[in-house]
Amino acid sequence: xxxxxxxxxxxxxxxxxxxxxxxxxxxxxxxxxxxxxxxxxxxxxxxxxxxxxxxxxxxxxxxxxxxxxxxxxxxxxxxxxxxxxxxxxxxx
Numbered sequence: 675x676x677x678x679x680x681x682x683x684x685x686x687x688x689x690x691x692x693x694x695x696x697x698x699x700x701x702x703x704x705x706x707x708x709x710x711x712x713x714x715x716x717x718x719x720x721x722x723x724x725x726x727x728x729x730x731x732x733x734x735x736x737x738x739x740x741x742x743x744x745x746x747x748x749x750x751x752x753x754x755x756x757x758x759x760x761x762x763x764x765x766x
Contacts, residue, residue: 715757718742723764726755731764 718724722734724744730753732744741754 714763715760718757718760718763724760725762725764726759727761728759730755 718734718737720734720737723731724734724742725731726744730744730746732746732753734742735745735752736743741756742760743752743754745752
């Protein structure tokens with residue numbers, strides 16, 4: 675009498691379900707955040723108030739391809755910051 679074999683697809687079902695859960699809980703939201711950040715960095719303009727990943731808050735003085743020049747402080751201090759370091763757009 676031959677023994678009944680389980681369907682091989684059913685043995686992979688828990689693994690497939692875990693991947694689907696990880697995709698919707700971790701991967702997809704991260705991709706959405708990356709897309710929003712790239713869009714925000716692309717649409718920066720002179721006069722925007724931003725915060726960098728290093729905690730520096732300043733106003734954009736000039737924009738270049740790879741970096742922005744920020745005006746920080748009251749004494750017209752200017753620093754160059756990579757565009758990728760811009761963390762968020764702050765309310766003026």
